[in-house]
Amino acid sequence: MLHHSEKNKSFEMACRQKNLRVTPQRIEIYKELSKAKDHPTAETLHKRLLKRMPTLSLDTVYRTLGTLAEHGLIHKVDTTESQAHFEADLSKHHHVICARCGRIVDFDWPVVDESELPEELSNWGHVERRSLILHGICRDCQSTH
Numbered sequence: 001m002l003h004h005s006e007k008n009k010s011f012e013m014a015c016r017q018k019n020l021r022v023t024p025q026r027i028e029i030y031k032e033l034s035k036a037k038d039h040p041t042a043e044t045l046h047k048r049l050l051k052r053m054p055t056l057s058l059d060t061v062y063r064t065l066g067t068l069a070e071h072g073l074i075h076k077v078d079t080t081e082s083q084a085h086f087e088a089d090l091s092k093h094h095h096v097i098c099a100r101c102g103r104i105v106d107f108d109w110p111v112v113d114e115s116e117l118p119e120e121l122s123n124w125g126h127v128e129r130r131s132l133i134l135h136g137i138c139r140d141c142q143s144t145h
């Protein structure tokens with residue numbers, strides 16, 4: 001994994017490549033997201049950022065995450081919840097989500113990444129990214145119910 005300051009530098013470069021303005025707010029939001037391991041929502045991230053950026057609005061966090069996701073600088077993790085979850089980790093991985101506590105856990109699944117696509121997809125077009133989401137009940141939640 002890249003060192004944090006290197007990561008920020010490559011973030012700034014990626015922004016410039018996509019013609020996105022590099023603002024201090026964008027950098028801070030990205031920095032906070034890349035520190036997070038829990039795939040936070042905009043609201044969760046906003047709460048964390050407020051400690052050092054007391055004037056930052058939730059709306060700015062929403063819009064920034066939306067813009068960054070749209071340009072592929074971060075990923076949106078689609079859950080069944082109404083609130084979107086985000087991550088800055090763009091490496092190949094998949095997610096498993098607990099329906100009770102909502103915890104999202106990363107895992108690798110090389111078999112899925114490397115296997116040939118089903119024939120039905122052969123004429124579909126070009127698949128750019130494989131990202132599976134598994135749903136279930138985690139062990140912690142199973143043992144408390």
Ligand SMILES: [Zn+2]
Nearest residue numbers: 098101138141
């Ligand atoms: Zn759980």
Ligand SMILES: [Zn+2]
Nearest residue numbers: 087093095106
């Ligand atoms: Zn993830």
